[in-house]
Amino acid sequence: MERGRRTDRIAGALLLLVSAGYGLEAWRLQADFLADPLGPRAFPLLLAASLAVFSLYLLVRPDPDPAWPPPHVLRGQLGMLASFVVYSYALAPLGFLLATTLEMAWLSRLFGASWRTGLLGGLGLAAALYAIFVFGLGIPLPLGRWWPA
Amino acid sequence: MKRLWKRGILAAILALFGGAFAFSPGNVECIAPANPGGGWDFTCRTGGKLLYDLGIVPRPVKVTNMPGGGGGVAFAHVVTQRKGDANLLVAASPATTLRLAQGKYGNFTADDVRWLAAIGADFGVIAVRADAPWKTLDDLIADLRKDPTKIAIGGGSAVGGQDHMKVLLLAKAAGIDPGALKYVPFDGGGEALTSMLGGFVQVFPGDASETIGQMQAGKIRILAVLSEKRLGGDFADIPTARELGYDAIWAVWRGFYMPPGVPDDAYAFWVEAMKKLEASPEWAKIRDESGLGPFFKGGADFEAFVKKQVADFKELSRALGLIK
Amino acid sequence: MDVLAQLAHGFEVALAPLNLFLAFAGAFLGTLIGALPGIGPVNGVAILIPIAYALKLPPESALILLAGVYYGAEYGGRISSILLNVPGDAGAVITTLDGYPMAQKGKAGEALALSALSSFIGGTLAVIGLTLFAPYLAEWAIRFGPAEYFALMVFAFTTLASLAGKNPVKALIASVFGLMLATVGIDPGSGVPRFTFGELKLYDGVDFLVVAIGLFAISEVLTLMEHSFLGTATRVKVETALVSLKTFMGSLWTILRSSLIGFFIGVLPGAGASIASAVAYTTEKRLVDREGSFGSGDPRGVAAPEAANNAASGGAMVPMLTLGVPGSGTTAVLLGALMMFNVTPGPLIFEQRPEIVWGLIASMYIGNVMLLVLNLPLVGWFARILTVPRWFLVPAIAALSFIGVYAVNNSAFDLLFMTGIGVVGYLMRKAGFPLAPVILGLVLGRLMEINLRRALAISGGDYTILYASPLSKALWALAILSLFFPWIAGRLGRRR
Numbered sequence: 001m002e003r004g005r006r007t008d009r010i011a012g013a014l015l016l017l018v019s020a021g022y023g024l025e026a027w028r029l030q031a032d033f034l035a036d037p038l039g040p041r042a043f044p045l046l047l048a049a050s051l052a053v054f055s056l057y058l059l060v061r062p063d064p065d066p067a068w069p070p071p072h073v074l075r076g077q078l079g080m081l082a083s084f085v086v087y088s089y090a091l092a093p094l095g096f097l098l099a100t101t102l103e104m105a106w107l108s109r110l111f112g113a114s115w116r117t118g119l120l121g122g123l124g125l126a127a128a129l130y131a132i133f134v135f136g137l138g139i140p141l142p143l144g145r146w147w148p149a
Numbered sequence: 150m151k152r153l154w155k156r157g158i159l160a161a162i163l164a165l166f167g168g169a170f171a172f173s174p175g176n177v178e179c180i181a182p183a184n185p186g187g188g189w190d191f192t193c194r195t196g197g198k199l200l201y202d203l204g205i206v207p208r209p210v211k212v213t214n215m216p217g218g219g220g221g222v223a224f225a226h227v228v229t230q231r232k233g234d235a236n237l238l239v240a241a242s243p244a245t246t247l248r249l250a251q252g253k254y255g256n257f258t259a260d261d262v263r264w265l266a267a268i269g270a271d272f273g274v275i276a277v278r279a280d281a282p283w284k285t286l287d288d289l290i291a292d293l294r295k296d297p298t299k300i301a302i303g304g305g306s307a308v309g310g311q312d313h314m315k316v317l318l319l320a321k322a323a324g325i326d327p328g329a330l331k332y333v334p335f336d337g338g339g340e341a342l343t344s345m346l347g348g349f350v351q352v353f354p355g356d357a358s359e360t361i362g363q364m365q366a367g368k369i370r371i372l373a374v375l376s377e378k379r380l381g382g383d384f385a386d387i388p389t390a391r392e393l394g395y396d397a398i399w400a401v402w403r404g405f406y407m408p409p410g411v412p413d414d415a416y417a418f419w420v421e422a423m424k425k426l427e428a429s430p431e432w433a434k435i436r437d438e439s440g441l442g443p444f445f446k447g448g449a450d451f452e453a454f455v456k457k458q459v460a461d462f463k464e465l466s467r468a469l470g471l472i473k
Numbered sequence: 474m475d476v477l478a479q480l481a482h483g484f485e486v487a488l489a490p491l492n493l494f495l496a497f498a499g500a501f502l503g504t505l506i507g508a509l510p511g512i513g514p515v516n517g518v519a520i521l522i523p524i525a526y527a528l529k530l531p532p533e534s535a536l537i538l539l540a541g542v543y544y545g546a547e548y549g550g551r552i553s554s555i556l557l558n559v560p561g562d563a564g565a566v567i568t569t570l571d572g573y574p575m576a577q578k579g580k581a582g583e584a585l586a587l588s589a590l591s592s593f594i595g596g597t598l599a600v601i602g603l604t605l606f607a608p609y610l611a612e613w614a615i616r617f618g619p620a621e622y623f624a625l626m627v628f629a630f631t632t633l634a635s636l637a638g639k640n641p642v643k644a645l646i647a648s649v650f651g652l653m654l655a656t657v658g659i660d661p662g663s664g665v666p667r668f669t670f671g672e673l674k675l676y677d678g679v680d681f682l683v684v685a686i687g688l689f690a691i692s693e694v695l696t697l698m699e700h701s702f703l704g705t706a707t708r709v710k711v712e713t714a715l716v717s718l719k720t721f722m723g724s725l726w727t728i729l730r731s732s733l734i735g736f737f738i739g740v741l742p743g744a745g746a747s748i749a750s751a752v753a754y755t756t757e758k759r760l761v762d763r764e765g766s767f768g769s770g771d772p773r774g775v776a777a778p779e780a781a782n783n784a785a786s787g788g789a790m791v792p793m794l795t796l797g798v799p800g801s802g803t804t805a806v807l808l809g810a811l812m813m814f815n816v817t818p819g820p821l822i823f824e825q826r827p828e829i830v831w832g833l834i835a836s837m838y839i840g841n842v843m844l845l846v847l848n849l850p851l852v853g854w855f856a857r858i859l860t861v862p863r864w865f866l867v868p869a870i871a872a873l874s875f876i877g878v879y880a881v882n883n884s885a886f887d888l889l890f891m892t893g894i895g896v897v898g899y900l901m902r903k904a905g906f907p908l909a910p911v912i913l914g915l916v917l918g919r920l921m922e923i924n925l926r927r928a929l930a931i932s933g934g935d936y937t938i939l940y941a942s943p944l945s946k947a948l949w950a951l952a953i954l955s956l957f958f959p960w961i962a963g964r965l966g967r968r969r
Contacts, residue, residue: 007904015646022653022668031663033471035308035332036930040660040667043922047652054646063640066903073702077695081892084691084871088888091879100872107868111701121865129876137506138520139880140178140211185519185806198523214519215883216680218673219659222884225673253659253666255673301931309664333619333930334661336743336923337805339798343742346796349618349931358812362797362819438815471664 008062023048095144303350358440483831503545511877513562571774599787651914691895735781739788
């Protein structure tokens, strides 16, 4: 029983930390000029206090643990999240078409497609989206800063 | 490399055949540092459209919305990542200079970009409900002097923002303690105006373009405009605050800045382009229809104007206790 | 009847071939824009203004085109919400709550068709309200001051109790999380940045759509990967059958009530489609969800937000036309467009430019019919998206989410923030925290705090202002009633 309720205990402890950090940050707020009697601190402090109470409840009365994904799933998820971060930064320099094609191919591979199908599918989607956004709607997408215009 | 070479030849040809400027625009981009619907978006979209219609740029101007930080995100982007990009314009207004003055763009300052031109302006007004007891600005000032806490002033910007600054300026000009005023911030002029119509606040320090519809309908009274000279059209009968003895001016100019490091020939080209745009009948038409008035400052003039405005705002904000 | 004569004249304007075509083009483009995640009605209208201007369209035609995009986008937003769990725009976030589970149960066609019908009814009722009562409604909207808005937000929060789920404390934590997100940014009451950690991007507050897409779409992609790796993924059956009469009739009262709620909230300048759909959903859950099936694919959970968000976009036209005050981001853009066409919105517009106002109103009737006709046959097509193989579909959901947000905000920070929120959303789902309260907290929190502070600023700290007017008293009574509703309903049920 002790082992089976770790998730909520950890969540409760983390949330208690969040409420402390948030409350502290709210406490430090200083306004030079006030339009109203409450000021910028009152509402956040109220939120911090309620979160603290709720997370204590979670610590005291945790629910049974859910089934967390086994390591090979976690690896896949981390691989996907890492690619999101890379993609976010790669869009502007690489340009929409290349970055999206590569990102799609990588994700498709994580879901079991071959590089070839992944690349083809990715290129197809990127081209279609580019056509819709740029030619259809006139919304600019990055062309890539690394390539000569 | 190839592009540079081409551009060199083009520049040479232009120079040979009497082209005054070595720079010629390519794919021009205009960044509106906010979501669609506001003044900056308007500046980019109409300005960009006119630049193309007047044949100043070869292809339609691409408008990019880059919201965040009240323009700070775009400012940071332009300074750090677009240095020397001579095909980039960014929409600006006193909201930009005010935030620069109050240090709300982080460590960036007005010296970090090249200020191009202002092509028109909206002007601040002091509006009250048609059935309000105040017939003139003097009446209102007299009551504010008696007890400033009795009158709620609802503006469309946060504390320290444009609408707030207007009343603070006015109070300062009238010798009232600005700190004693009761200012209530709303999300945009429309909400503040509605609140005044509902009687929740009594004074709305808005812009001329925001108030014209309700003024025509006789629902509100405009006590003064915050411009140097009287405005035209429906506003012709309304005195300026300066005429009434209160030296408070608030011109919501619409203009552009460019990234740092833009070559002088390109900068000169754009100043000239803005002059041409501002003088065009097409712009005059759009300007009047959008409730703006004429206002032009370009090049070195504009640089000086902006720097002075930032310095003034800084001093004012400090004096009013908005910044340390 | 003067109104009917005016409306008849309006139909003459709207039925001119050019205007009819523009209404259709606007509706079609709007549906597409709405269906693309991140890009909503605001962007759609902003994109088309220069085009309308360049084509030298007369003002009423331009406005008809732009309005078509506006309500078309409210229709389109539901498509990606239902099929992919990616909210197409802010008003369609709540639609994911029951729409996506319905699609997963093989009822994609039914969800799409029912939501199209709900949108149609909500939209049409709103136009009828606009036709008959616009001037009175404007008077009503004006009577909403800060204290009344605060009471309305408190009422909206009491309906949130209906989202409690299995563990009420977890729902409370989720809503506090949403409220906390709502406090990020420059505080309008003092000009001080809160919880921004010096990041300029956060000065304007967190972007509602970025949070919603992260919370729903990115966490869904992570979940889909888990199922796919564990082999627990179930093949989604796709039935393209439209909605049955029985389901439709079962949702009819929900649709009507939600249309009313959406319309009135839409009329208020300070609220909008996202608040309308949220309040309609939680109210309906409170009223009719006896089996606790909301949140797991109840058709009424799809009907409520869709009727409400379309009714709200019609309602938002009221303050725009009668007061010259935008009731939403999109009407702000429309207002700018009106000014560009030398039309000054305000109390006089009905007298000065009747052809514009009534032409627009008539085109909204026509546009709604067009959208229904346009959308129903496409249901089968859209539903087939779910038959796309998983190795392509899941990455495509992710790519669409990222591109939609990037195209609008042009910021890598937003994409990272969205990813972060996605991780939080995934962990919340695993640990049994409901996601809907986060969205509600985020939507309502800012308005709640700022209106409370505005009211107190006006009164100089006197709290009695909060319940001084009859309107605010009524809203407080409503809030108390809503809080004790389960108890009252239980008592009544027992007596019967």
